[in-house]
Amino acid sequence: MPELPEVEVLKRSLQKKLRFCKIIRIKIYNRNLRYKVPYSINRNLKNHVVNDISRISKYLIFHINFSKKLLIHLGMSGTIHLIENNNKNNTNASFYHSLDLPNKHNHIEISFNNDIKMIYNDPRRFGYFKLLKKNYLLEKPIINLGPDPFGYKFNFEYIKGYIYNKKINIKNLLMDQKFVSGIGNIYSNEILHYCKLRPTKKVNQLSKRNILNIIVQTKKVLNKAIQFGGSSIKDFKKIDGIPANFQKNFKVYGKNNTQCPRHSCSGYIQKVLISNRSSFYCPKCQT
């Protein structure tokens, strides 16, 4: 599910609903995530106010107070949704009821003083919760992350320096979180189609124009996905349980054997495995 756009959309919804709210109760239903959920989250977070919620790469960070931060990673199948309790006039109330929200794999439930419950659900359990300290930017996993694709550090000189003497292909580079953080399998495929670059292309073959284009198209694709509320594949839902929309805009992801959507291209999208990940591209216009 969650690459940068999905996490960004989630962050914005959480900010609206939970900023400046106090955590009054934490229930841990199942500690088994990628790492055991620390019992200490209760002691550290209960009765504290959430000052802000931010995103770094695919990670959410709850800023609890000056010194305490809660990091949440959604792994492959993690979802967060909110249940608003005493909201009888909410026209969505019956809607929530009919949504058949998942509960079998609910791991953690955090209740706030505004009658909202935040539920973390994760069938495949690749996500995790971790407490970070004041200088969290210097802690793992944040310390290992490359620049945000929207940040000024993601520029031509940086990329040129990074790929110098590297033999990696462009798709794996885009998914390398040390290079640029937040891009996963779906959006790397999409970005490369916009760039007319074959995913297997070695990075030492990239021209200056190619690199500049990668910078522009990366921002474009991710921005558009954010505007559409992210992509819903399988179980990703927006915070209210409603599926997001960007998957309708996919150009290549999951489109094997269909005609290339590029105007005036008559190629057909192919699926290949690159480092054991499904990769989609048009062999005619992506070179």
Next chain:
DNA sequence: AAGAGGCCCTGATAGC
């Protein structure tokens, strides 16, 4: 030492 591949886990789907 960079880069590829295996693996953690469950569920959905396909094929027999």
Next chain:
DNA sequence: TGCTATCAGGGCCTCT
């Protein structure tokens, strides 16, 4: 229908 095999969006770890 009910079995088994295959495949999923991430990222850490190990091996070459």
